[in-house]
Amino acid sequence: MNFCPSVVRERAEVLSNTLVNSEYRHLVAACGPLAASAAPGQFFQLLCPASPGNAPFFRRPMSLYGADPAKRQVEFLYKVTGAGTRGLADLHPGDRLDMMGPLGRGFVLDPAWKSIVAVGRGAGLATLAPLAQAAQALGIAVTAILSARRPDLVVSDALFRSRGATVLTVTDTEGTSGPAHVEGLLRGLIGQGSCDAFFTCGSSRLLRVQQRLAREFNLPGSVAMEQQMACGLGMCFCCVRDFNVGGEIVHKRVCWDGPVFDVLEALP
Amino acid sequence: MMDRGTTDMAVTIGGVRLANPVMPASGTFAEGLSSVVDLNRLGALVTKTITRELRTGNPLPRVAEVDSGMLNAIGIPSKGVPYFLEHTLPLYRQWVPPLVVSISAPSAEHFAHLAAEVSVPGVTAIEANISCPNIEEDGKAFAMRATSTETVVRHLRAATSLPLWVKLTPNTGDMAEVAKAAEAAGADALVVANTILAMAIDLQTFKPRLGNVMGGLSGPAIKPIVLRQVYQCARAVRLPVIGCGGISTAADAAEYMLAGASAVQVGTATFLHPGAMIDVIDGLARFCALHGMASVTELVGAMKREEADEDDVTWAEPVA
Numbered sequence: 365m366n367f368c369p370s371v372v373r374e375r376a377e378v379l380s381n382t383l384v385n386s387e388y389r390h391l392v393a394a395c396g397p398l399a400a401s402a403a404p405g406q407f408f409q410l411l412c413p414a415s416p417g418n419a420p421f422f423r424r425p426m427s428l429y430g431a432d433p434a435k436r437q438v439e440f441l442y443k444v445t446g447a448g449t450r451g452l453a454d455l456h457p458g459d460r461l462d463m464m465g466p467l468g469r470g471f472v473l474d475p476a477w478k479s480i481v482a483v484g485r486g487a488g489l490a491t492l493a494p495l496a497q498a499a500q501a502l503g504i505a506v507t508a509i510l511s512a513r514r515p516d517l518v519v520s521d522a523l524f525r526s527r528g529a530t531v532l533t534v535t536d537t538e539g540t541s542g543p544a545h546v547e548g549l550l551r552g553l554i555g556q557g558s559c560d561a562f563f564t565c566g567s568s569r570l571l572r573v574q575q576r577l578a579r580e581f582n583l584p585g586s587v588a589m590e591q592q593m594a595c596g597l598g599m600c601f602c603c604v605r606d607f608n609v610g611g612e613i614v615h616k617r618v619c620w621d622g623p624v625f626d627v628l629e630a631l632p
Numbered sequence: 633m634m635d636r637g638t639t640d641m642a643v644t645i646g647g648v649r650l651a652n653p654v655m656p657a658s659g660t661f662a663e664g665l666s667s668v669v670d671l672n673r674l675g676a677l678v679t680k681t682i683t684r685e686l687r688t689g690n691p692l693p694r695v696a697e698v699d700s701g702m703l704n705a706i707g708i709p710s711k712g713v714p715y716f717l718e719h720t721l722p723l724y725r726q727w728v729p730p731l732v733v734s735i736s737a738p739s740a741e742h743f744a745h746l747a748a749e750v751s752v753p754g755v756t757a758i759e760a761n762i763s764c765p766n767i768e769e770d771g772k773a774f775a776m777r778a779t780s781t782e783t784v785v786r787h788l789r790a791a792t793s794l795p796l797w798v799k800l801t802p803n804t805g806d807m808a809e810v811a812k813a814a815e816a817a818g819a820d821a822l823v824v825a826n827t828i829l830a831m832a833i834d835l836q837t838f839k840p841r842l843g844n845v846m847g848g849l850s851g852p853a854i855k856p857i858v859l860r861q862v863y864q865c866a867r868a869v870r871l872p873v874i875g876c877g878g879i880s881t882a883a884d885a886a887e888y889m890l891a892g893a894s895a896v897q898v899g900t901a902t903f904l905h906p907g908a909m910i911d912v913i914d915g916l917a918r919f920c921a922l923h924g925m926a927s928v929t930e931l932v933g934a935m936k937r938e939e940a941d942e943d944d945v946t947w948a949e950p951v952a
């Protein structure tokens with residue numbers, strides 16, 4: 365009998381792992397064809413190397429930042445926060461990264477859409493980034509609203525621009541990242557017919573704004589959610605969150621039922 | 633040593649023939665694993681514990697990592713028996729290995745009802761998770777004491793004709809007595825064991841690292857403790873003992889079998905390495921072949937324990 369896995373565990377070769385700004389790193393790894401076929405919104409479970417004093421036990425979930433099936437590569441963009449991501453930061457070209465994926469349900473683009481809006485903050489910008497290429501391939505215009513604490517911490521902006529997206533950055537230091545201001549930007553885009561759907565990740569406040577607008581204008585939307593994970597394969601139930609499905613509160617596993625969910629079902 | 637041919641990996645556990653002695657531990661396995669590994673290679677499939685009542689599970693965070701292991705307080709988020717019969721059971725029919733259904737209930741009567749309800753075609757054996765709180769004994773787990781173990785296993789035995797595996801808790805001080813009670817009440821096999829009650833505190837926030845404060849420790853950290861308990865149980869009863877606790881490699885599994893386990897369950901290791909069970913099966917086969925064993929059952933209880941002859945003790949001599 366032939367067994368055909370849809371998820372692989374492999375020891376991918378690190379090609380580069382460079383600092384993007386004071387908080388984020390960009391890692392590129394050479395991998396097999398299955399991993400390189402990962403879709404936007406999907407994620408990998410990375411076994412992070414131990415560094416002195418730190419031995420991360422669980423794998424760490426990391427969104428796909430980019431995939432190239434022809435070159436057989438995957439990319440991650442990650443913020444160094446704790447034991448696991450510090451271990452990742454220590455990887456050098458030529459080292460092996462034990463990764464498992466692609467996992468979860470990613471973003472779905474409707475070819476009938478003419479334009480979409482991606483709204484992200486912090487590490488959520490990494491998750492949204494591969495949408496740019498997928499939308500470009502379908503001829504869908506993208507406006508990206510990228511939110512960060514400071515202008516120098518905005519990530520993914522160059523990638524969005526290189527795929528023809530219009531980029532608006534909003535930051536805390538400039539006082540432009542508040543929900544009211546972002547809502548104003550979104551209303552403007554909806555008013556000029558540039559928003560057939562919302563895509564969001566990384567901010568509960570911005571999610572609430574989009575939920576309001578999605579209801580008011582009857583627009584579809586997707587949100588990528590985060591939750592601590594152990595197995596990443598729907599087996600351990602540690603990653604459940606509450607969702608509102610038709611007025612009823614149900615538990616869903618972020619790793620298996622998501623990480624991408626209907627914007628109206630998510631509870632920020 | 634030389635490879636002396638292949639080893640028969642089949643084992644029989646309480647009337648159930650398994651192609652090999654390796655299976656998942658309840659609650660650490662679901663159909664999602666089939667996207668990474670071929671489930672038909674496993675000795676058996678074991679479901680997450682199901683309950684009669686609908687449960688949602690415990691508050692977040694439900695897991696925390698500790699040195700060489702993890703804490704969990706998942707609770708038992710169960711969708712109930714009808715859901716199991718209508719959805720889970722048909723789904724598992726696509727795989728060949730025997731299906732073992734793990735059940736739990738808050739009283740002996742409820743346990744018996746549930747065992748009867750899941751004794752349906754497609755289910756090969758029942759694993760009774762009696763490490764759960766017994767409402768008739770102030771929430772103390774059934775398997776903490778020999779008396780409550782005997783009562784619940786008698787009820788279960790009367791309620792089903794399927795092979796009955798009984799999963800014990802490592803948190804009792806009376807492992808061998810509890811094992812004997814389960815045997816006397818009609819169990820067909822013992823699973824040793826569930827997680828060890830433990831906790832951890834975050835030094836930045838001063839908060840417990842589990843929403844539930846306490847939870848179960850699993851993974852490599854518990855292996856030496858549970859290995860000892862398997863040894864104690866295997867010596868106390870004639871029933872087959874299934875070892876479960878911190879097994880990640882074939883070497884771990886071999887150690888358990890030498891201590892007296894007739895089969896093993898792999899839990900936490902699968903979270904880190906989805907192919908862990910396959911590696912254990914292949915590695916165990918190689919290990920047995922290397923030792924010229926015709927059957928993997930030759931490993932069971934084969935630990936050599938000779939009393940050292942005082943005259944033989946040479947290592948204590950100081951080197952000049």
Ligand SMILES: Cc1cc2nc3c(=O)[nH]c(=O)nc-3n(C[C@H](O)[C@H](O)[C@H](O)COP(=O)(O)OP(=O)(O)OC[C@H]3O[C@@H](n4cnc5c(N)ncnc54)[C@H](O)[C@@H]3O)c2cc1C
Nearest residue numbers: 424425426427442443445446447448449487490590591592
């Ligand atoms: C589906 C998904 C995709 C993600 N994609 C990205 C990404 O592309 N870039 C990025 O920078 N970050 C991403 N994250 C967050 C990333 O997983 C965490 O930053 C990382 O796990 C932190 O690990 P640590 O050991 O460095 O931190 P620690 O704080 O030491 O981690 C302790 C534990 O908490 C978990 N944890 C901590 N923060 C998070 C979090 N935000 N989400 C889930 N678990 C967490 C860890 O996995 C670990 O189990 C994603 C999370 C999820 C669930």
Ligand SMILES: Cc1cc2nc3c(=O)[nH]c(=O)nc-3n(C[C@H](O)[C@H](O)[C@H](O)COP(=O)(O)O)c2cc1C
Nearest residue numbers: 657658659681761825826850851877878879899900
């Ligand atoms: C996340 C998680 C969920 C579990 N759920 C159950 C369960 O539903 N029923 C049960 O009998 N044991 C459950 N267990 C215990 C395991 O089956 C096993 O006994 C224990 O984890 C020790 O084995 P390990 O060290 O190989 O993980 C669970 C363990 C974990 C880590």
Ligand code: FES
Nearest residue numbers: 596600601603619
């Ligand atoms: S991480 Fe295990 S179920 Fe989602």
